[in-house]
Amino acid sequence: MKVALNANDLRQMLRIATGSTLGFALSKLLNWPYGIFFTVYPMLLLGLVPMLNAHIVRQFILSGLVCAFSVLVLQGLFGFHPALMSLLTFALFAFLFLQMSKGVNFLFGAMSVVGLSIQLHFASYASTSGGLYSLIASNSLAIIISIATAYVMHWLFPDVTVRQLPPRPAKDAASIRHEVLLCATVATLSFMIFQILDLQDSVSAQAASILILFPLSWKAAGTAGWQRAVGTLIGCNLALAAQILLQTYSQILLFPILILWILVFIFSRYHLLSGGAPGIGFGIITTFGILFGQSLAPNQDLIYSALYRFSSVSVAITVSLCAIYLIHRLLNHFSATRHHTYA
Helix, strand or coil, X not given: CCCCCCHHHHHHHHHHHHHHHHHHHHHHHCCCCCXXXXXXXXXXXXXXXXXXXXXXXXXXXXXXXXXXXXXXXXXHHHCCCHHHHHHHHHHHHHHHHHHHHHCCCHHHHHHHHHHHHHHHHHHCCHHHCCCHHHHHHHHHHHHHHHHHHHHHHHHHCCCCCCCCCCCCCCCCXXXXXXXXXXXXXXXXXXXXXXXXXXXXXXXXXXXXXXXXCCCCCHHHHHHHHHHHHHHHHHHHHHHHHHHHHHHHHHHCCHHHHHHHHHXXXXXXXXXXXXXXXXXXXXXXXXXXXXXXXXXXXXXXXXXXXXXXXXXXXXXXXXXXXXXXXXXXXXXXXXXXXXXXXXX
16 A cells, blocks of 8 residues: 555556546547446556556457457357356356466456456347447447557656566466356356346446456455445445536536546545555546446436445445355365465
8 A cells, every 4th residue: 555646656647537538528429339338448458557568458459359259159149048158158257367367468357357247248138229239349449449548648648757567476276276266156157147137237236246356366355345345335426426516517528527537536546545456446436437438428317327336236246255255165175276365
């Protein structure tokens, strides 16, 4: 935990706020569907990764291609075969969490897991929101826009000093197997439950159940779940306050743009004070991104969405943490899948 921000952190705050607001503004000005992608993707790219290079861009692009191909195949060919689709989804999640566990391609795995989870959720109801191809096109366009935006942001607000890459922790093979099986199982269960219960409007809750898996272990997931819940509570309350302040002026795009930029800029500070890890600050700004990108429209406010989001996210996090703990205990009974944090 940092006690003060440096010059690089201030530049990153400007990049996160301006980049996400630019994506939001473009999606609303041009009336693009799935505004959540255009608002949240820049937050992930500029917030989780403090630098930009060819390896990061390749991971980001590859994650989009993997998600698009996977959604087309899984939903297009196996959407009417739930059991087979669940098995294939588990295998795909296992591959992606393996990339995260090894560390070299963490961004590729993280972006793919989030993108795949959201897109599979939307694809299940694509007939009510413009079709499967509209979903794939919107996601692909959002990736292109996000990468272009990231380059512009790094050009406008470059770092003052050269950043050092953090060291990757060493893990044994059993710990890697533990993390892959644990996270892939919970992610697949989350997908299945949201499909069985027909929770069409609960994409935020499903995304939260995936985001708390990013620490990859039970001990860290408990902390991540609490931080996500607190971040969502604060984010929803601030979004409600913003909607009350705007009233009908939310239909004038300039005002939501200003509110979103100010809120993201302020609370990206708390994200960076925690070291740039997905904590309370990151939960707050992604809550803004989801609510503004998906729920704010000329003839629609976000009051109901904010209230429903917090209640559904709280339930999703609680259930997910219970599942994580039970699977963690089961895997630690076997030496081949015992995690190194087990005591």
